Amino acid sequence: MVKGYRKDIFKVYAVIALSCVLLALCFYLFGFRPLVDRLHQAHGQEIRFYLNSGHQLLHEVLQNHRDIARQMASRTIIRKEQIRYLRGEIDGAALAAFSRDKLADGLTAHPEIAGITRFDPQGRRLYSAGIALPVALDHAFDHIPQTVQIAGPATIEGISYLLYASPIVDQQFGLAGYDILMFSDERIQGIVSAAAKSSSHLAITRGRDILYWPADCPDAEARTTLQAFLQNGTVHKFYQLPRLPLADSDLKVFAVVDTRLFFADLHRQKLNLMAAIITATLLIVVATVLAMGPLIRRLLTHQSLLERARLDGLTGLYNQTWLASIMENELERAHRYQRSLSLVMFDVDRFKEINDTWGHLAGDQVLQRLAGLAGGMIRAVDFAARYGGDEFILVLPETGIQGANALAERLRRAAMEESFSAREQAFQVTISVGVLEYVSCDRVPNWKKLLEQVDQALYASKAGGRNRVTATAFACW
Known part of the structure; x- marks a missing residue:
């Protein structure tokens, strides 16, 4: 009889424990899980903010380059002199002598331009100012540009430059030629490198090529993951690769995010919360058991006395x-x-x-x-x-x-x-x-x-x- 009574007591304890588990489960489903989902959303927004911030900085740099390229190509005095050349009124030497100094003034005003090379509408080189564009890059662009275009980067004498092609257009004459400008890409590389973190990197790509990657970045796995995606579209299971196009170009900005590191703090928070829930549940169970302990002992003692009064001491049968x-x-x-x-x-x-x-x-x-x-x-x-x-x-x-x-x-x-x-x-x-x-x-x-x-x-x-x-x-x- 006492054993049966003990079973009933254990059932009470089991019900208490089950109630605590159900309470913990409700807290998990209606409190912990929504909180974790919101934290995931917040981290997702952080990734988008990381990408948008880098994209905005790069867009501003490229847009500034385009504006300068348009400004250099639209200088009226040089454009008019070039139209005179195209009409045969002056020769190439006179054009170069007149225009080179004017372009040099532009380079002085915009130190980010390393050099300008001017071409006629047929793509023939006319003259250069600053660092001359290597002849091998005369045809860096597939066709004569109608708007400012980007090509490159190109490495010249060990230095990387971003190339822009800017058309020279006269309202009456039409296309009078175009410039290829060599812009230093230090700011672009600096933005990409400065944004690098242990868990995330910025990269600029064109087609299947990675053009800019953080300098001195030891994370070979991240670069390999991005390269694999560019080549065949596969994504490593631990990486996210959100991206945005850079306006008016075929360049794209990628955020290469290692979710194992990026969400490490979130996972630690989840584990801490789960540990807190489990600990609280165990404390409730233990506190309940301890609180009921004296009562249970009194009940067991009372039941034992009752059974002793019922049972024969020698045989254990009823008396x-x-x-x-x-x-x-x-x-x-x-x-x-x-x-x-x-x-x-x-x-x-x-x-x-x-x-x-x-x-x-x-x-x-x-x-x-x-x-x-x-x-x-x-x-x-x-x-x-x-x-x-x-x-x-x-x-x-x-x-x-x-x-x-x-x-x-x-x-x-x-x-x-x-x-x-x-x-x-x-x-x-x-x-x-x-x-x-x-x-x-x-x-x-x-x-x-x-x-x-x-x-x-x-x-x-x-x-x-x-x-x-x-x-x-x-x-x-």
């Missing part, structure tokens, strides 16, 4: 006092629902001789073993009690006389086959059994009458020679 309560309840139930109720009473044949011959310890051993046999044969709904001395009673609800008689016979044979020992010698015992069936009476009889009649059946077994079973039906009056 005579509790048997009275069992008999009253089962007899009332059998009478109300018109059900069978059987009693089996047995005692040990010549038990006094066993005590006298083998000692009282041997007698106690016999009683304990027989109690164990009887307890092992009955159902969970049945009851076994020690009535007194060497007498035992089995209360069998919902059992007729045939079933009770069969049980009594099995018990008698088992007792006879059981072997006992004392003082290094073996001995055997037998039992006499009485069986009584109660079917129904006009009114509920006193339970003591059932005990009297089953005791008479037991006495009949003893009078008949012992080691036998005698069964009878209850006589109402």
Whole structure:
């Protein structure tokens, strides 16, 4: 009984623990998870902000280059002199002598321009100012530009330059030629390098080529990932590659983001939150268990005392006092629902001789073993009690006389086959059994009458020679 009571207590603890787990699960689903989603969104916005910021800076630099290129190509005095040349009014030497100094003034005003080379509408070189464009790059552009275009970067004498082609257009004459300007790309490379972080990098690409990558960047995996994407469109599972086009060009700005590093802080926060949830849940469970501990101990002590009052100290079966309560309840139930109720009473044949011959310890051993046999044969709904001395009673609800008689016979044979020992010698015992069936009476009889009649059946077994079973039906009056 105490064990069953302990199981109920453990069930209470289990319910408390389950409630805490459900509380933690609700917190996870409706608090933690939405928070993590918002953090992911915030980090995603941070990636977009990182890309947009770099894109804006690069766009401003390129737009400034375009404006300067247009300004240099639109200088009226040089344009008019070039139209005179195209009309044959002056020769190339005169044009170069007149224009070169004017372009040199422009280079002085815009130190980011390393050199300008001017061409006629057919793509023939006319003259240069500043660093001359290598002849091999005269055709860096596929066709004569109609608007400012970007080509490059190109490395000249170990220095990288970004090339711009700017058309020279006169409203009356039309296309009068074009300039190829060499702009220093230090600012562009500086922006790309300055934006580099341990988890993210900026890069500028054209087609399948990486034009600008952070200087002194040790992250070879990130560059390889971007190159693989440009070549065949594959993306490493740990990388994100958001990108934006640079206006009026075929260049693109990529943000190469290693999500393992970029989201490392977020993952740590998630783990910390999960640890906090689990810790809080465990603390609630432990606090509840500790708070209930004294109450549970008192309940267990009370239940233990109750069971001691119910049970026989030697055999562990119900005692005579509790048997009275069992008999009253089962007899009332059998009478109300018109059900069978059987009693089996047995005692040990010549038990006094066993005590006298083998000692009282041997007698106690016999009683304990027989109690164990009887307890092992009955159902969970049945009851076994020690009535007194060497007498035992089995209360069998919902059992007729045939079933009770069969049980009594099995018990008698088992007792006879059981072997006992004392003082290094073996001995055997037998039992006499009485069986009584109660079917129904006009009114509920006193339970003591059932005990009297089953005791008479037991006495009949003893009078008949012992080691036998005698069964009878209850006589109402």
